[in-house]
Amino acid sequence: xxxxxxxxxxxxxxxxxxxxxxxxxxxxxxxxxxxxxxxxxxxxxxxxxxxxxxxxxxxxxxxxxxxxxxxxxxxxxxxxxxxxxxxxxxxxxxxxxxxxxxxxxxxxxxxxxxxxxxxxxxxxxxxxxxxxxxxxxxxxxxxxxxxxxxxxxxxxxxxxxxxxxxxxxxxxxxxxxxxxxxxxxxxxxxxxxxxxxxxxxxxxxxxxxxxxxxxxxxxxxxxxxxxxxxxxxxxxxxxxxxxxxxxxxxxxxxxxxxxxxxxxxxxxxxxxxxxxxxxxxxxxxxxxxxx
Numbered sequence: 199x200x201x202x203x204x205x206x207x208x209x210x211x212x213x214x215x216x217x218x219x220x221x222x223x224x225x226x227x228x229x230x231x232x233x234x235x236x237x238x239x240x241x242x243x244x245x246x247x248x249x250x251x252x253x254x255x256x257x258x259x260x261x262x263x264x265x266x267x268x269x270x271x272x273x274x275x276x277x278x279x280x281x282x283x284x285x286x287x288x289x290x291x292x293x294x295x296x297x298x299x300x301x302x303x304x305x306x307x308x309x310x311x312x313x314x315x316x317x318x319x320x321x322x323x324x325x326x327x328x329x330x331x332x333x334x335x336x337x338x339x340x341x342x343x344x345x346x347x348x349x350x351x352x353x354x355x356x357x358x359x360x361x362x363x364x365x366x367x368x369x370x371x372x373x374x375x376x377x378x379x380x381x382x383x384x385x386x387x388x389x390x391x392x393x394x395x396x397x398x399x400x401x402x403x404x405x406x407x408x409x410x411x412x413x414x415x416x417x418x419x420x421x422x423x424x425x426x427x428x429x430x431x432x433x434x435x436x437x438x439x440x441x442x443x444x445x446x447x448x449x450x451x452x453x454x455x456x457x458x459x460x461x462x463x464x465x466x467x468x469x470x471x472x473x474x475x476x477x478x479x480x481x482x483x484x485x486x487x488x489x
Contacts, residue, residue, distance in 0.1 A: 221362065228365040231376055235319035238383060240305030243335050246343030251336075255344025258337060261467045262406050263330065265292075265345075274298070274351025285361035287324050292345055297354030307342045312387070314378035321378040323358040328377040329407045334389035337405075372419075374410060394471050399479025402472055406465065416483060423459040428483040440477045444468070 268289035270276035294300035314327030367373035418426035
């Protein structure tokens with residue numbers, strides 16, 4: 199009997215040792231990524247100050263980019279997730295108030311938005327720069343110009359904390375913890391001409407963060423909350439159905455779309471031409487499940 203107990207004890211000790219080694223490796227690799235400092239210089243794009251540029255910036259920030267989802271309605275910061283196992287994700291205070299980023303230069307803004315890199319060179323956690331990296335200079339100027347007009351909010355946000363689940367998902371390629379790692383930092387950025395076109399629809403779908411949830415090809419990720427948006431699933435949908443889903447949060451079968459999972463209350467504020475452009479784009483995709 200004692201021999202079997204010893205075997206069980208040795209087996210458990212082996213399993214525990216493997217788990218300790220796995221956790222140590224998990225934290226070692228991800229911590230090195232989180233501590234890395236990037237020396238990308240950043241392009242000092244002057245922020246827009248004219249009325250048309252600020253109006254465009256307001257539309258990009260509030261409707262297309264939906265920045266308030268992470269940074270709060272007053273852009274003073276917001277805690278999105280605070281879980282011991284997953285971690286704490288908090289959108290920063292983007293205003294000039296205490297705890298904000300009023301000391302950011304034009305180059306700092308460009309580096310943060312397009313590249314996911316903070317003023318001190320560290321990678322920004324869960325900042326969707328993989329979506330915003332396609333912004334042209336004019337569009338970026340509009341975004342920064344509008345954000346700099348927001349009233350100062352005095353709110354100091356807690357620093358991010360990355361738990362074991364988020365770390366494991368990140369290493370497995372299933373969570374965009376550090377977008378800086380997947381961005382082409384040398385890419386040429388030129389926004390297509392606004393209009394009802396596949397090209398402009400692709401641009402809006404990218405900046406709007408559709409790929410962040412629905413997969414890089416919009417064919418879904420296997421998560422029911424982020425389904426396939428291509429013809430594979432929406433073959434029977436019409437343009438009117440697509441409009442209804444974004445403007446009223448309702449599918450063709452009458453079921454309701456949860457605004458907490460799909461921010462249609464924001465997306466529905468796109469212009470008719472913008473929605474038609476996005477519709478043209480997703481109808482142009484070949485479909486097929488993302489792997």
